[in-house]
Amino acid sequence: MRSEWPLYEVFVRGKRGLNHVHVGSLHAADDEMALHHARDLYTRRNEGVSIWVVKAADITASSPDEKDPFFAPSGDKVYRHPTFYDIPDHVPHM
């Protein structure tokens, strides 16, 4: 009988006001167990106030092979940055 537990990725919100951040992974039989294991493994010292777990197999990621072409559309749009615009020094609050 197959008894291997699937891999889950774990995301923890360190405290209110912060985003959930990826902290690692673990194996669990189901979602509920994954949450409990994540609590025991990644928050033994009050490192979190909220945990997300998601099966690693359910994550869609950009391919590292095409990382340059994939992000190319934002590469040549310098006018999206505030430093693109020349404003005289004597203009305040800008």
Place this chain on the structure above:
Amino acid sequence: MSLELTFEETIARDQRIEPRDWVPDAYRSTMVRMIAQHAHSEIIGMQPEGNWITRAPSLRRKAILLAKVQDEAGHGLYLYSAAETLGADRAELTEKLITGGQKYSSIFNYPTLTFADVGVIGWLVDGAAICNQVPLCRSSYGPYARAMIRICKEESFHQRQGYELLMTMMRGTRGQREMVQEAVNRWWWPSLMMFGPPDADSPHTAQSMAWKVKRHTNDELRQRFVDMTVPQADALGVTLPDPELKWNAARGHHDFGEIDWAEFKQVVSGNGPCNAQRIAHRKAAHDEGAWVREAAAAHARKIDERQGSAA
């Protein structure tokens, strides 16, 4: 740009390699070997101290020791998780540990004969581990470096609880002080061996340094550990069992005696005092837990099917 060149340049710029990046096969196998060996060490490392949980002399010491052994389980799991990002399979890693296909630190093949050993392991063994691990927080492999940052934060508690335990015993009876000294005598040399063979005899060091998976040589780290430990031993009031140990003003370091590398090789190759016992215990825990893993998987499958048919 070729994949190999991208890899080389990432390393040269001191950037991290991340899980799905292309890496040379040898880099992958080196990292899996290093991380797995480290993970196995944490898991096997639960045994020598776990030996004393039920016999800790007070509730305070028991709670501390339990937390420390739980941390070691946690460290093992962070590291297995890092190894899996390289394509290693968790079940296979456990299999390789149990069958001797992958190694763990030779230090855990020594027995813990008295409660003072718990203190000395925290002070010397975890102290040596910290020396080894702090530079690994800058390892070129991202998931390993991040796991090491978490681990180093937690190891500091391990070392301090050990040293505090020993200070308490040193303030006790003459028998307790002798027990501490005797434990130091047994653990000092094996602790020095934790840094691995001397540089001249360390086959992996050059390549590991070039790839920035290791930042210092074995001998550099060993020297750093000796220099750090000598004043701690003085403060504690114990003698490190090495007549050749003395300050060398010209070098700005302590000189120390020759390590018994024949003993090291014996323990690494499976002939230490506890090798067979450690592996047998790990195997028994794995085998005896099989029905739990199977039952949980079966339960999860059943819930899935029920939800599937209700939808």
